[in-house]
Amino acid sequence: MSITRFEENRLHQVESKWKIIGNRGLFAGIMAFIVVWSLFPVYWMANNSLKGRLEQFSSIPTFYPHAPTLENYHRLFQEMGFLGTIGNSAMVAFVSSVLAVAFGSLAAYALSRYQFKGKQVLLAWILLTRIFPPVAFVIPLYSIMGNVGLLNTRIALILAYIVFNLPFAIWMLIGFFSEIPIEIEHSAQVDGASPFQVFRQIVLPLVAPGLAATAIFSFVMSWNEFMYAMIFIQSPDLVTVPVALSGLVTEYLVLWGPMSAGGILSTIPILVFVIFLQDYLIKGLTLGAVKG
Amino acid sequence: MTWIFLTPTVVLFLLLTVYPLFYAAYTSFFRVDYILDQSTFVGIQNYQRIIRDMNFWNAVKNTLIFVVSAVLFELVLGTAFAIFFNKEMKYRKLFRTIVLIPMLLPPITVALTWKMMYAYDQGVLNYLLEVIGLGRIEWLSSTTWALTAIIITDIWQWTPFVFLMVLASLQAIPESLYQSARVSGATSWQCFRYITLPLLKPTLTLALLLRTIDTFRVFDKMYVLTGGGPGNATETITFYIYRYGFRYFHTGYAAAGSIIMVIMVCGVSFLYIRRAFRTANAK
Amino acid sequence: GQPAAPAPAPAPASPPAQESENNDADQPGVASIAIAARAGAMADALKAVAAQYTQETGIDVQVNDMPYDNLKETIVLDVRNNSGAYDLVMMDDPWMPEFGQANLLANLDDYFTEGVDPDFVPTTINLSREPYGTGSLYALPLIGNVQMFFYREDLIEKYDLTPPENWDDVLAIAEVITREEPDTFGYALRGQRGNPIVSNYMPLFWAYGGRVLDENGVPQVNSEAGVKAMETYMKLKDLGPVGVEAFDSDQIATALTQGQAAMLVAWPSWVAMVDNEEDSLVAGKVAFAAVPGQVNESAAMIGNWLLGVPRTSSKIEAAVDFMKWVTSAEVQKEMAMIGGGVPTRRSVYQDPELIEKYRHYPAQLEALERSVARPRTPYWSQIEDVWGMYLSQILAGQVEIQEGLDRANEEIKNMLP
């Protein structure tokens, strides 16, 4: 846990009581800053989601809803079937990020451990696809999907997101894989593990923090992706959250209330996903396994 | 063996990226009106036109300002947060989740919420500024502040990205190295400077690369917050490409823009792309 | 050679007869039709009445609503790739020339052999034809929007002023109100680049006698009228809330409903909101009039939403049926009652029940009858975008008026073939 323990110790080790108090104060101060910085806009969103339009724009902003209303949430569910939308998003994001991480980790492992012909080309290609602005891909991808009859299906989105997330996942994971001490892999090889077993049983558990981080990123990106979701899906019952929310930017008005409510609600599933994966983020595993 | 690992990726890429990339490269040599379904081969004319277009260079300038400042702050803040939270503390999980939240919100809601907060009259930021005795700021409507406002929003949303990456790789640093350094007399700062930072370097490089690539493509924030304005104060390259591609449906011209942008990204990130390649080849 | 078209080259415009043949074959089996709609109250209203249609006919109507820019992308991609995902699409009227020339839409003449119901306001039907006014019918007007002038009647009275006749009056009134009335500004404009600023500036441009393109199709945005209009526009900016450079509809709506702005140009669909006490501090205090003139008569900009059928739809017949149904007087009234519709039929505007509910209907009908359409050119989207960018630059003080308009004109010129 790298500096973890020291930092914790520091609280015990400082020379005087005042310094302890000072440190605690500093600590609390930084913490407060981070929390406020991260949460204020979210709080503001939540705050707005409980206000009527009039209050949202009162010239002296109200820091809590003076006339709280659940109307915005009600509208979202009642009129927009937001639950189904969240389900769509969750399904598309989950499947695509799991597959992206699965494929990505396989490829990243091969790329970080083996030398083979065409490796540079592959690496460059992967990066290139990430650099290209998605707008440049929309037209050709749309026509591919149309030709294979995948338009207006979740599969189209899942495929697009895998492609969209793979370069990223691969590059991330290459970094994590190269941090594993090669000795541990050697050891497993000698113990009779095939490359795939080494990968499955040794390497993957060791990069759990990296996998978790990558999965979170992929999930988030898929969850929030707008352009492909907009273009590939036509049935209202298949749309994803960002598309549904974009429907709240109407010609004359932005429906701030439902929009804020939707923002708040749409984070809940993703938050669950993140919290679930956080456990994998915590453990530093390479400690004490290898000397030097 | 290698190929078993690579097959899924290669197959998907062959199916879904080869055609689009070549399509883009190919159309960039045509004058295309997609709506009218007309296209004529024009050689490098699209490129020439783009390079002569002042608006394009303005977009390049905005993009570069945006990329440099956003990425810089995201890296610094993200790393700082990661280090701060990489320790035992009460409710660590809770706090870490809190830090991640901005990244989890749909960009469109994020942008709109900030838009509300930036509002000159009813916005909470100006209200707070006034309360603490500072003047109001024309966040989105002044050419000087608009880009800054967008940068702040991007920093807010994507700092967690760096945070998460750094956090994950902090886990891989053996504690014994810190113990050794501490015993050698290194203070916390020196531990950070000489142990943490160098060991994080590959990760930071990668974060830098990925964030640069992604901020280069930024579009949604401008689109929602300012629509590229006021004037062209917040028009970025992708926005420019988007206009040609999807407002005018001049897909050839837009494709040429994309290619120029790719070349620029490669140029700007040449050094760290090379370093990243080296990491990939390390073992 | 030709660039690799993303899909097998689309077949050249097939004669409508042929299509209807196909469709006849399909007809009995039609279970659902899909509509691409502009998100907002009108899409909501459309959804509401669609349910009724389903009840009546058993045909499921799927309304997919989306933001302005995406709607156009979606339609173009759908047709260009022959995917046939949509059977009906909502279109902003300036797209009409472009879509018509590009042969994206099914020609509807065959389905209206007796002509179009004369109850439709002519200006709206003109928009639905390509070429404008005279050509074949490609759409029916669904939403009869036209710009109107909103002003705070109570303040005009309070300061003993008269409602403005022309833009000079507007300036004068705005000055008084800005000076006298605490927390209220005289005029709120839409300054965001692109479509918002152009839509908002065009009434002035026309009022000062400007023309976007002359008879020969040469752009004229830097004409003297253009400059004068812009000068007034800049003055109006100074009489408005801070930050209008970034304002779009939503912000001026907020300014009006929060009592911060006394006058503005807006779309009639706002009236419901302005008069709703829950959303508005100024309910009942706002009057609606035709947009002021200046050199020219009042020239309200028409901004209809049309409903057309993509050429690639396999259910054209069913689509047309729905189209006819949804633009019928009864359904228009119903949509108007729900609050999402802006009628395109005279009879609906004159419906007493509706006038009871919407006090501005007479004024609106008048505005609609006298409305002016934006230039009928397939390049309108680009013109608007470029023009809007320079207008925004001028507004933000990045360039001088003349220089900015000159550049805009130059660029528009280069853009046209």
Add this chain to the structure above:
Amino acid sequence: MKITMKEVTMKFNDVTALDQLSVDFEPGNLISLLGPSGCGKSTTLFLLAGLHQPTAGEIYFGSQLMNQVRPENRGIGMVFQNYALYPHMTVQENIEFPLKIKKAPEKERARRAMDMAELVKIGELLKRKPRQLSGGQQQRVAIARALAGSPKLLLLDEPLSNLDARLRLETREEIRRIQRETGVTTIFVTHDQEEAMSISDKILIMNAGHQQQFCPPQEMYEKPANAFVAAFLGNPPINLMEAVCTDAGMPGIRLHTMEHAVPLTDVFREALPTGQRCQAGIRPEDWFVTNDTAHTAFTGKVIHKETIGRDTLIRIERDGVFVRALVQPQANILLGDSISLGVQSGKMKLFHIDTGKAYA
């Protein structure tokens, strides 16, 4: 600097790694920590370094209580059992690190790094990264690094375990020399008793977190405080067998399974009444082959014989009791021979049968 540990206890959750250790390390001494694997040696060093916080007890450097002092302020040089080299630094940078921290001028750093590297014979490896080194080379880098910072207290956790005999000897002599010259108090963990015996001023033997004995090496070898220490020191190990006090005419002691006794020195007489059972400890080298039954303490059959360098080690068995003895290679002993062994006078050690505490 004198180091004092006062009733220091260290627990990892439910594992007690160190139990009320109280010990004074004299200034300028080189002290070896000896003990079986897992007895708490590394833990002791970690506590002294300040890397662990004791669960209970106090640690003083001189008269200053150190419990609250952070590791970086303790002025320590340390070799970690797992080296803990910085993987991103070259050998030279690793060695220079403590000096860099102290902001020593670059030239001086480089010079000192070179000196230290030469000392441990890795002068030509300065530009390599740790992973390009062999195990022993890595260990030497760690030693050089610990010495480079001119620490006030040197903590060495098995610093020589991966070195070959010669290098080991040389390096430990160098460490000893430097230690003498600079007078730095040094604590040296080793599993090699010979090493501990040859270089330490004092040895601390521990077992399962408990201190066993703390005294100069020769004393420890000769007068082990208890059976554990006796058994731990010496290679081949001491023979520990049950014995009983007899008094057939004169005070004597009879080894288990044997018929007659050997005379017992007076020192033990008091503590050991006749008939008292105890543990007798006789080092393999303290036997002599004899034919004189009066001297014979043990008789048995040779079941094993091996030659280790210059000695011959035999194992003798009788009725399930085994005895190791080192004999002259010249003595022509064959497997299966029955031989008798006597104990050199004064060399027999006696311990309490239950507690293992030494008598006298």
Add this chain to the structure above:
Amino acid sequence: MKITMKEVTMKFNDVTALDQLSVDFEPGNLISLLGPSGCGKSTTLFLLAGLHQPTAGEIYFGSQLMNQVRPENRGIGMVFQNYALYPHMTVQENIEFPLKIKKAPEKERARRAMDMAELVKIGELLKRKPRQLSGGQQQRVAIARALAGSPKLLLLDEPLSNLDARLRLETREEIRRIQRETGVTTIFVTHDQEEAMSISDKILIMNAGHQQQFCPPQEMYEKPANAFVAAFLGNPPINLMEAVCTDAGMPGIRLHTMEHAVPLTDVFREALPTGQRCQAGIRPEDWFVTNDTAHTAFTGKVIHKETIGRDTLIRIERDGVFVRALVQPQANILLGDSISLGVQSGKMKLFHIDTGKAYA
């Protein structure tokens, strides 16, 4: 299984870690690899394991060429110098891993893990994670893991370096026993020559990537192939000094700085004409204290004296030439005394003055 290495060379970029090593390991043998730190021992094991690909040369298991065979198909058990435990697995899972890979039934796995753990005395640590173990405990886990898979070839890279003497002895005897029972060919890297001497069938001594000698231990001790081997084996190390052949009446050899010679055995006579300079090697234990000038090979002043357990080591100096000798503790030698030493007959070794190759 017989292992053959044929002119195997291993280069890391510009570092030659192994240079044309050719050697046959007989089936069922336990072979020790000895050599100074960095001489290529670990590299040899890595090559045998298939973890490195030789730059040149061939490796056979039995008659099968192994160069292209992947590590996992070689049937190897290995203890790595740095343990390389799986940090995410408990001790038990670590030990079970090779069996798990072979899909052994779970019960059997658990039983075998327990057996192996008991063998190395970590039975009670099975549930811990590696980082909760002391260095020695980790090493023992690594040993248990290597044994668990019942390998056909066992490669042990300093498996005992972090264990205390007793445990070390016990563990190596266990390893030896298992090795004998199963007949598994075992290659054992150690820096502890005594260990190598006591358990190996043969020892391979290497230096700087070159093979020096490969033969049974006692033979190596007694007949070192060259000065390097002679110097490497033996603790305290052999005395190597310049000498010259004389023929004052009878063939003799005179040590550097000494006036007169000691008789030279016939075996050397042929290779060493009178006047030929060479290196003489005399082990410390092969000296004897004498007053007889006829036997005196070296005379000098005692400058150092230390007692290591049961022996006394003295160092004697004359004109810058130093000699180590082991003497009986009884011999009452004091620092500063001048004494004369003779060489036990037939114990003097002679080497070529330049190449170091042994004569005879």
